[in-house]
Amino acid sequence: xxxxxxxxxxxxxxxxxxxxxxxxxxxxxxxxxxxxxxxxxxxxxxxxxxxxxxxxxxxxxxxxxxxxxxxxxxxxxxxxxxxxxxxxxxxxxxxxxxxxxxxxxxxxxxxxxxxxxxxxxxxxxxxxxxxxxxxxxxxxxxxxxxxxxxxxxxxxxxxxxxxxxxxxxxxxxxxxxxxxxxxxxxxxxxxxxxxxxxxxxxxxxxxxxxxxxxxxxxxxxxxxxxxxxxxxxxxxxxxxxxxxxxxxxxxxxxxxxxxxxxxxxxxxxxxxxxxxxxxxxxxxxxxxxxxxxxxxxxxxxxxxxxxxxxxxxxxxxxxxxxxxxxxxxxxxxxxxxxxxxxxxxxxxxxxxxxxxxxxxxxxxxxxxxxxxxxxxxxxxxxxxxxxxxxxxxxxxxxxxxxxxxxxxxxxxxxxxxxxxxxxxxxxxxxxxxx
Amino acid sequence: xxxxxxxxxxxxxxxxxxxxxxxxxxxxxxxxxxxxxxxxxxxxxxxxxxxxxxxxxxxxxxxxxxxxxxxxxxxxxxxxxxxxxxxxxxxxxxxxxxxxxxxxxxxxxxxxxxxxxxxxxxxxxxxxxxxxxxxxxxxxxxxxxxxxxxxxxxxxxxxxxxxxxxxxxxxxxxxxxxxxxxxxxxxxxxxxxxxxxxxxxxxxxxxxxxxxxxxxxxxxxxxxxxxxxxxxxxxxxxxxxxxxxxxxxxxxxxxxxxxxxxxxxxxxxxxxxxxxxxxxxxxxxxxxxxxxxxxxxxxxxxxxxxxxxxxxxxxxxxxxxxxxxxxxxxxxxxxxxxxxxxxxxxxxxxxxxxxxxxxxxxxxxxxxxxxxxxxxxxxxxxxxxxxxxxxxxxxxxxxxxxxxxxxxxxxxxxxxxxxxxxxxxxxxxxxxxx
Numbered sequence: 094x095x096x097x098x099x100x101x102x103x104x105x106x107x108x109x110x111x112x113x114x115x116x117x118x119x120x121x122x123x124x125x126x127x128x129x130x131x132x133x134x135x136x137x138x139x140x141x142x143x144x145x146x147x148x149x150x151x152x153x154x155x156x157x158x159x160x161x162x163x164x165x166x167x168x169x170x171x172x173x174x175x176x177x178x179x180x181x182x183x184x185x186x187x188x189x190x191x192x193x194x195x196x197x198x199x200x201x202x203x204x205x206x207x208x209x210x211x212x213x214x215x216x217x218x219x220x221x222x223x224x225x226x227x228x229x230x231x232x233x234x235x236x237x238x239x240x241x242x243x244x245x246x247x248x249x250x251x252x253x254x255x256x257x258x259x260x261x262x263x264x265x266x267x268x269x270x271x272x273x274x275x276x277x278x279x280x281x282x283x284x285x286x287x288x289x290x291x292x293x294x295x296x297x298x299x300x301x302x303x304x305x306x307x308x309x310x311x312x313x314x315x316x317x318x319x320x321x322x323x324x325x326x327x328x329x330x331x332x333x334x335x336x337x338x339x340x341x342x343x344x345x346x347x348x349x350x351x352x353x354x355x356x357x358x359x360x361x362x363x364x365x366x367x368x369x370x371x372x373x374x375x376x377x378x379x380x381x382x383x384x385x386x387x388x389x390x391x392x393x394x395x396x397x398x399x400x401x402x403x404x405x406x407x408x409x410x411x412x413x414x415x416x417x418x419x420x421x422x423x424x425x426x427x428x429x430x431x432x433x434x435x436x437x438x439x440x441x442x443x444x445x446x447x448x449x450x451x452x453x454x455x456x457x458x459x460x461x462x463x464x465x466x467x468x469x470x471x472x473x474x475x476x477x478x479x480x481x482x483x484x485x486x487x488x489x490x491x492x493x494x495x496x497x498x499x500x501x502x503x504x505x506x507x508x509x510x511x512x513x514x515x516x517x518x519x520x521x522x523x524x525x526x527x
Numbered sequence: 528x529x530x531x532x533x534x535x536x537x538x539x540x541x542x543x544x545x546x547x548x549x550x551x552x553x554x555x556x557x558x559x560x561x562x563x564x565x566x567x568x569x570x571x572x573x574x575x576x577x578x579x580x581x582x583x584x585x586x587x588x589x590x591x592x593x594x595x596x597x598x599x600x601x602x603x604x605x606x607x608x609x610x611x612x613x614x615x616x617x618x619x620x621x622x623x624x625x626x627x628x629x630x631x632x633x634x635x636x637x638x639x640x641x642x643x644x645x646x647x648x649x650x651x652x653x654x655x656x657x658x659x660x661x662x663x664x665x666x667x668x669x670x671x672x673x674x675x676x677x678x679x680x681x682x683x684x685x686x687x688x689x690x691x692x693x694x695x696x697x698x699x700x701x702x703x704x705x706x707x708x709x710x711x712x713x714x715x716x717x718x719x720x721x722x723x724x725x726x727x728x729x730x731x732x733x734x735x736x737x738x739x740x741x742x743x744x745x746x747x748x749x750x751x752x753x754x755x756x757x758x759x760x761x762x763x764x765x766x767x768x769x770x771x772x773x774x775x776x777x778x779x780x781x782x783x784x785x786x787x788x789x790x791x792x793x794x795x796x797x798x799x800x801x802x803x804x805x806x807x808x809x810x811x812x813x814x815x816x817x818x819x820x821x822x823x824x825x826x827x828x829x830x831x832x833x834x835x836x837x838x839x840x841x842x843x844x845x846x847x848x849x850x851x852x853x854x855x856x857x858x859x860x861x862x863x864x865x866x867x868x869x870x871x872x873x874x875x876x877x878x879x880x881x882x883x884x885x886x887x888x889x890x891x892x893x894x895x896x897x898x899x900x901x902x903x904x905x906x907x908x909x910x911x912x913x914x915x916x917x918x919x920x921x922x923x924x925x926x927x928x929x930x931x932x933x934x935x936x937x938x939x940x941x942x943x944x945x946x947x948x949x950x951x952x953x954x955x956x957x958x959x960x961x
């Protein structure tokens with residue numbers, strides 16, 4: 094069955110034709126998400142590659158080119174391969190993406206991501222030449238990664254099937270959490286290699302730890318059981334205790350007490366391992382997503398075939414279910430009109446009821462799906478609202494991103510409310526605050 | 528420019544290509560809504576025809592075939608023509624509807640509407656034969672009208688452009704309000720022709736009056752200035768006072784005091800006139816919608832052409848903005864790599880910034896559109912939540928639709944809250960109430 098084949102315009106529209114069209118449309122959407130899954134997987138891989146490249150580049154820059162030179166080059170080569178895979182996945186879904194009538198947001202995010210990718214070679218050259226600071230290099234890579242994750246976020250927003258939407262919400266939160274972890278690695282490296290954490294660095298660490306934990310909490314609320322289990326094992330791992338110890342050490346050491354710079358390598362290795370493990374959780378979600386897509390696609394295809402067969406079998410009593418609008422000419426006796434055949438035709442009635450059941454079932458099912466979609470949509474909405482609240486605080490109080498997050502968290506704590514709630518209240522006051 | 532032409536898969540994806548694709552996608556969407564406008568107009572006309580047919584049919588049945596026989600036949604003929612126009616509008620948008628990846632809901636509603644339209648001829652035959660009651664006939668027509676309006680509601684939900692979404696929200700509330708008015712006509716006719724309003728009839732009148740006023744309030748919050756003006760003039764018209772007088776008369780007369788049955792014709796004529804006037808307001812909104820669509824389409828097309836020209840003119844410095852991922856081979860000196868050309872190339876940098884500005888502008892614009900869309904989406908959401916709350920109350924307390932509406936209104940009044948708020952609270956308690 095070729096579902097991409099556009100349906101012929103039926104001679105006369107009917108409940109059956111639109112019922113089939115509605116089912117076919119669901120199938121098309123699932124096929125789209127099967128391909129989207131591949132694109133997301135390629136983005137997840139590319140992001141991981143860039144995170145590794147960023148880590149190596151910061152060490153390379155921080156050590157004045159002494160450390161991680163060859164490793165970094167290997168990682169650059171790796172990212173380049175991953176970029177090619179990403180391009181290929183995009184090419185496969187290109188037609189669907191560019192003809193999707195509500196796809197302009199996703200395409201704009203892709204434009205933005207490609208703009209970032211376009212300056213990657215320049216960034217690498219600067220790192221090679223050691224002509225930019227560690228923090229500028231980190232910042233540039235982070236911006237690029239942020240834009241790639243934004244594409245996945247946008248894809249999650251367009252999901253219609255609730256089970257798929259939930260997995261995408263899990264995925265995007267996991268990717269965000271892992272990226273916070275990557276930034277924590279950079280922040281920690283800066284502190285340990287410099288021999289101390291100043292207030293800004295410790296506060297940044299605290300913020301990044303909290304931010305990633307919040308992402309993982311949302312993840313646990315939406316991911317499949319297996320992936321949740323993987324994240325829980327990761328959190329229970331030996332390594333986490335050591336990471337916690339280093340975090341404490343970094344943040345609690347006084348201003349003048351120097352840290353052993355050798356801790357830097359230890360820290361970097363530990364967090365890198367953690368990120369590789371997080372990547373495995375991502376892969377598990379990707380696997381679930383693909384499996385669920387394939388399952389839903391098979392279900393939808395069978396269901397469509399079943400409906401088509403059912404309707405064909407019911408199609409015996411000719412066209413009695415097609416809308417017959419009878420012109421009642423004045424003066425003509427109603428009893429003799431053709432429309433009457435319908436009500437006295439037992440088969441027609443039975444047929445009418447069957448089609449009615451199918452139509453009702455489809456409406457109820459779609460309604461239920463919309464309702465089930467709600468919580469996934471809310472999680473995405475919460476995330477957007479929080480980002481907006483942070484931007485608002487930054488511009489209004491002239492503070493930086495970390496500080497804005499802190500203010501928001503403090504507000505929530507003081508008011509005994511949840512973060513999204515406080516963020517919403519703040520955003521709703523935006524006009525007044527201006 | 529042929530926007531329906533699918534874009535060729537570019538050799539290498541780039542920020543420019545996706546920026547253009549994003550703009551093109553917006554244009555496609557606007558073209559879709561230009562056609563959708565015609566479909567909505569044809570639905571609005573068909574609904575008006577069916578409302579007139581329903582009115583005539585109830586009088587015909589109520590007078591044992593004495594009154595409105597020829598008028599009714601003329602109206603049936605008229606509806607039949609309107610149905611043909613509706614079919615034609617559907618045929619024009621058929622391909623877009625059936626290939627829209629998130630169109631399954633709209634298609635399911637169309638299936639449901641066609642199922643209703645399929646039994647119209649049987650209904651007419653029964654009216655001709657006077658073999659069903661006035662209330663059964665009213666009920667059948669109302670169900671059909673309800674399903675047609677649901678198609679418009681679903682179309683409103685898929686709007687992405689905020690100005691268009693707002694007009695569709697206005698439209699759907701006006702259609703709903705007018706339909707409540709049509710039901711009020713039937714209820715009033717039943718009371719006046721029967722010589723009295725029992726408690727059920729008066730309560731139903733009250734409910735329908737309140738429900739239509741609430742719809743009109745939402746309408747005034749979303750419609751264009753001209754259409755709002757038309758509705759205000761309609762409300763200030765002489766006729767409204769007379770309608771109010773009859774409403775009072777109907778609802779305040781005691782159980783045993785009979786009303787003059789001649790009032791029935793007077794009432795019917797007045798409300799029919801009112802509905803014809805409401806239809807004119809609908810036509811004004813349709814006009815605004817079409818105008819706005821055409822305007823936005825022209826804007827988007829110009830903007831796309833402008834972007835394409837700008838990008839072409841910037842395309843001189845060759846491929847410098849295309850993502851150049853340079854493989855850094857270990858041991859090779861970074862300074863000599865091709866990526867370096869970028870950072871030292873003034874033109875390339877200028878070019879990079881320009882594309883960046885365009886990409887940023889597109890993201891900001893889409894972001895702003897999403898935010899502006901919010902209030903329109905909320906109005907639709909509120910409407911759905913209220914319908915859900917009513918269904919919940921009906922099933923939970925075993926009461927009818929009118930009574931459920933009354934309970935909901937009383938709750939809102941007692942708590943000093945708005946109706947949507949109470950409805951939301953109720954729906955959120957659904958699981959507890961089960």
